[in-house]
Amino acid sequence: MKTTRREILMFAGGSAVGVLFTPAPWRLITDTALWSESWPGIPKPERGEIRARYTNCSLCAAGCAVRARCVAGRPVSLAGVPGHPLTRGALCAFGLAGHHLPYHPARLKHGPVAQASAAVADGIAKCRPSEHVVTLDLRPGRTASWTYRRAMAALKNGRYVTLSHPLGGPLAVDLAAARTVLSLGVPVLDGWGTPGNVMAARAGFRLIQAEAVESRTASMADLWLRIRPGSEDALAEGLAGMMTPAEAAAITGVPEAQIVAVAGELARNGPVLVLGTSRLASTGHTIVARRETPVPAEWRKAAPVTDLASLPDGSVRVLIIDESAPGEYLPWNAIAGKLVPDNPVMVALASSRDGYGRHAQYVLPVGVYPEVADDIPPAVDSVATTFRIAAPLVAAPEGVVKPEEFVAKAAGLAIGDTLRERADAIHETGRGSLFTYADAKSVAVKDVGAGDFWKALNAGGCWIDTPLAAAAQPPAAAQPPAAAQPPAATQLPAAENPDLPLVVVLSHELAPLSPLLSKMYRESNLRLGPNRAALHPSCGLEDGAQATLKTALGKCAVEVVLDAGVPPGVVQLTAWPAVLDLCGPGLQVGPARAKVVRA
Numbered sequence: 001m002k003t004t005r006r007e008i009l010m011f012a013g014g015s016a017v018g019v020l021f022t023p024a025p026w027r028l029i030t031d032t033a034l035w036s037e038s039w040p041g042i043p044k045p046e047r048g049e050i051r052a053r054y055t056n057c058s059l060c061a062a063g064c065a066v067r068a069r070c071v072a073g074r075p076v077s078l079a080g081v082p083g084h085p086l087t088r089g090a091l092c093a094f095g096l097a098g099h100h101l102p103y104h105p106a107r108l109k110h111g112p113v114a115q116a117s118a119a120v121a122d123g124i125a126k127c128r129p130s131e132h133v134v135t136l137d138l139r140p141g142r143t144a145s146w147t148y149r150r151a152m153a154a155l156k157n158g159r160y161v162t163l164s165h166p167l168g169g170p171l172a173v174d175l176a177a178a179r180t181v182l183s184l185g186v187p188v189l190d191g192w193g194t195p196g197n198v199m200a201a202r203a204g205f206r207l208i209q210a211e212a213v214e215s216r217t218a219s220m221a222d223l224w225l226r227i228r229p230g231s232e233d234a235l236a237e238g239l240a241g242m243m244t245p246a247e248a249a250a251i252t253g254v255p256e257a258q259i260v261a262v263a264g265e266l267a268r269n270g271p272v273l274v275l276g277t278s279r280l281a282s283t284g285h286t287i288v289a290r291r292e293t294p295v296p297a298e299w300r301k302a303a304p305v306t307d308l309a310s311l312p313d314g315s316v317r318v319l320i321i322d323e324s325a326p327g328e329y330l331p332w333n334a335i336a337g338k339l340v341p342d343n344p345v346m347v348a349l350a351s352s353r354d355g356y357g358r359h360a361q362y363v364l365p366v367g368v369y370p371e372v373a374d375d376i377p378p379a380v381d382s383v384a385t386t387f388r389i390a391a392p393l394v395a396a397p398e399g400v401v402k403p404e405e406f407v408a409k410a411a412g413l414a415i416g417d418t419l420r421e422r423a424d425a426i427h428e429t430g431r432g433s434l435f436t437y438a439d440a441k442s443v444a445v446k447d448v449g450a451g452d453f454w455k456a457l458n459a460g461g462c463w464i465d466t467p468l469a470a471a472a473q474p475p476a477a478a479q480p481p482a483a484a485q486p487p488a489a490t491q492l493p494a495a496e497n498p499d500l501p502l503v504v505v506l507s508h509e510l511a512p513l514s515p516l517l518s519k520m521y522r523e524s525n526l527r528l529g530p531n532r533a534a535l536h537p538s539c540g541l542e543d544g545a546q547a548t549l550k551t552a553l554g555k556c557a558v559e560v561v562l563d564a565g566v567p568p569g570v571v572q573l574t575a576w577p578a579v580l581d582l583c584g585p586g587l588q589v590g591p592a593r594a595k596v597v598r599a
C-alpha cells in the first residue's frame, strides 16, 4: 500500500490533537516545574530545628527590635518584638524582609582589599601638611564612629566628617508630648522615626503637613498645606509672625486666610512641634535633651566632627567612606572639589556600587544586615538614650571587610572588641534598665552582672537610659515657641529658569533592600523607583515613556510616571545617590531645577 504525503500530514496532525486529550502533556508541565526546582544553583531551604532568635534591625536609624523565626539557624521570617518600650512590636515593610538582603543580586562580595590598603597607606605617607586624610561616616554615633574619630586623631592630618542634623545625638523628639505637629516636608508617617512609636503617638497629635506633592504622609495628615516647592521656611516664618501672612501667601501659594487660621491653631493647640529639614522648633517639651551613650574614657582622645565644607578645596588626599550603615548621602559634587587634583585615593566601603562606588577607585565589600554586629544609635524619636546591637543571624561571606578594622589599621590604631568595651562602659554607669526580648522583661542595670549584660545585648536586648528629668533640660531642649524662633535664611522657591522649567521635589526612600520588595515596588509602582520621574499628567509625556532627566549638573535616563498628585511644573524623584548627584550639593540649599525630555 502506498502512503501519500497527505496521509502522513493527517496522521501527524491527528496525533498532535489527540495527545492533548491524554494526561501526558499536562503531567509533563507539572513534572518540569518540579524538576526545575531541583536544578543546580536553586537554593534549597534547610531542614532542622525551628526556634526564635532576636536582634535589632540596622537597616535604618530606628533600630526596631526583631524576632526572627529560624529553621536550622537560618532566618525565614522576621517580626517585631511585642511589648518593646520603644519600637512597640512594629517593623516596616523593609524590616519584615530584611533577611533577604544578603541574597540581593547587586551586593558585592569581592573587592581589591590589598590594593586599596596599599593605596591608602601610600596616600597617607604622601599627605602634605596642607592636605587631609578624611573618613566620611554616613551614620554617626555608632561605636564604629568612635573608632573612626580615634583613628583620625591618630593621624596628623586626619579629619572625621559626617553630616550635621538639627536632630539626633543629644536632641530628640517626644511625639507623645505634642498636640500639634507641623511638618515642613518631613515624611513623619512614612519611614521617619520609629514606626511603632510614631503610630502609638499618632492618636495624640494633629498633623499638619506642608508639602508640594501629595506624599503618603500628606495623604494621611489631618491637614495638607500644598505649598510651592522650596517655600517651607517662608511658610514657617509666616506662621511665626516673622513675615506677614500676605507675604508668606505670595511665596508659598497657600491662601492668606489659611495661613492665619493655621497660625491661630498653632497658638491654641500646643504643645507644638515644628519639624523641617532645616528648621526645628517646639513649645513645651516636645524636643528633649538626652545623654550621650557612654564610651570608655580612653576613647575621648578622638578627632572632633569636621564639616566637609570647612575643608579647603583640593585638600583631601585620602578619602575613606563608610557606607556600610545606610544613612544620609552627601552628593558627589559637594565632595569632588575637595579632593586633591593629583591622584587622590578614594575608598568606598559598601555593599553595592550604587552609592559612592560609582566614583571611588576602590570599592570594598562589607557585610550587610543581618550578617554583622553593629550598634544602632538612639532613634530621633527616642526620648531615652539607648544601646542596641544588631546581632548577626547569618554568617557574612568570606572576603567582606569590616570598615572599622580597615580604618583603624590604616591609621595604625590597635582596637579590640569595641562593642564589648562600650557595653562595659555603659554597665559601669549602673544607670538605666535592660529590656530583654525573649521574655519582654526589664531589669535594672545595677542588678545585672557585666557578663550577663553583654550576653543579653547579643541575644536580643536593649539598654534604655534613665531619661533626663524635664527640670534638668538644658536650654536647647526648651526651645522658644515657633513665634520666637530666631530668623533663618528664608528658603525661596527655586528661581525661574526657562532651560530647566521643572522644580525637583525629592521623595525619601530606603535603598532597595530586599530583592523581592524591590521587584514588587517596581512592578506595582507603590513607590517611586530610583529611575522613575513622576510628573503631572499635563506634562506632555505618556505614562511609561522613556525620557532623559537633565539638571545643571548632568543627565540620566528615567521612566515617566504620570501622577495627578504632582503639581504642574514639578518633577518628583527618589532621593537616590545617582539622582542626588544631579540635584545639587544638599537638600538644605533649596530645590534644584530640571527638565524631562523624551529619550
Ligand code: SF4
Pocket: 057, 058, 059, 060, 061, 062, 063, 064, 090, 091, 092, 093, 094, 095, 096, 191, 193, 194, 195
Ligand atoms: S523602620 Fe528601619 S529599623 Fe525599623 S524595621 Fe524598618 S528599616 Fe528596620
